[in-house]
Every structure is written in structure tokens, then in C-alpha cells.
Amino acid sequence: xxxxxxxxxxxxLAVTVAAAGFVLYEVRAMNLEVVATGIDAVPEAEAxxxxxxxxxxVRTGTFGGxxxxxxxxxxxxxxxxxxxVANRSLMPAEWISVRIVPQExxxxxxxxxxxxxxxxxxxxxxxxxxxxxxxSTARDLVIEYWMLxxxxxxxxxLTE
Numbered sequence: 001x002x003x004x005x006x007x008x009x010x011x012x013l014a015v016t017v018a019a020a021g022f023v024l025y026e027v028r029a030m031n032l033e034v035v036a037t038g039i040d041a042v043p044e045a046e047a048x049x050x051x052x053x054x055x056x057x058v059r060t061g062t063f064g065g066x067x068x069x070x071x072x073x074x075x076x077x078x079x080x081x082x083x084x085v086a087n088r089s090l091m092p093a094e095w096i097s098v099r100i101v102p103q104e105x106x107x108x109x110x111x112x113x114x115x116x117x118x119x120x121x122x123x124x125x126x127x128x129x130x131x132x133x134x135x136s137t138a139r140d141l142v143i144e145y146w147m148l149x150x151x152x153x154x155x156x157x158l159t160e
């Protein structure tokens with residue numbers, strides 16, 4: 001009987017240590033990790049139709065993005081910001097969205113249609129578009145997401 005209780009105690013201790021290790025791993029892995037970024041600037045001439053459609057949406061109230069300054073401006077261009085994120089956790093990251101921190105010269109931001117879900121142990125691409133008159137394409141992007149019922153965010157600086 002004593003030997004059985006010793007073996008049982010060792011098993012309980014081993015399971016407890018394994019569970020504690022799993023919890024510590026998950027707490028550390030619950031943050032999304034940025035694994036790649038990219039910036040594509042599209043000149044006004046190449047994006048003229050798309051910019052006209054966006055400005056029409058702003059005028060008619062059907063634009064679904066964020067407007068920083070109203071109106072059309074000379075020299076505006078479209079900039080695509082790409083971010084690849086990895087979810088190393090065993091839990092899904094939900095309601096993932098990305099937005100820029102606006103700078104002087106930014107006119108509006110075109111947001112993705114719907115927030116994204118990134119399943120456990122996977123990677124995904126996020127995209128946001130900005131119409132700007134600024135020469136610099138360097139921006140800070142804020143990535144917000146929910147994991148295990150808690151909202152989390154991280155800020156990424158994209159440079160040219």
C-alpha cells in the first residue's frame with residue numbers, strides 16, 4: 001500500500017509540473033508575433049480609379065474606413081501596408097485588426113472588410129491601405145486582437 005501511495009504521489013507531482021509548464025508556455029505564447037512586413041506605394045496616376053471610388057464613398061457616406069482629413073488633394077498616393085503575424089499559441093486569436101497611427105499628410109485609411117481570426121499555431125497576413133500626401137511611407141501600425149477573452153495589442157514600426 002505504501003509503494004502504491006508513493007507512485008501515486010510521484011505521478012500527481014509529474015502531472016502538476018507538466019500542467020504548470022503548459023500554462024507558462026501558453027502565457028508566453030499568447031502574443032502574436034510579427035514575422036514579415038512590407039510597404040507598397042502606388043502613385044496617384046496608377047491608383048486614380050481606386051482613389052476616385054474611395055473619394056466617392058466618402059462623399060456619399062458609404063466609405064467604411066477612417067477619415068483623417070476630408071477632401072481630395074494634389075499629389076495623393078495609395079500606400080499598402082502588409083504585415084504577416086504568427087500565432088504560436090494553442091488558442092486562436094480572434095477579432096484581429098490593424099490600423100495605422102496617422103501622421104501629417106494622411107487623408108484616410110481603408111480598413112479590411114471584417115476582423116480576422118487566426119487559428120492556433122498558424123500565420124496570417126494583414127493589410128491596411130492609406131491615402132496620403134506625405135512623402136514618407138514609414139508608419140506605426142497597431143495590431144489589436146482578442147485571446148482568451150482579453151483584448152491585446154502590439155505596435156509595429158514599418159520603415160521604408
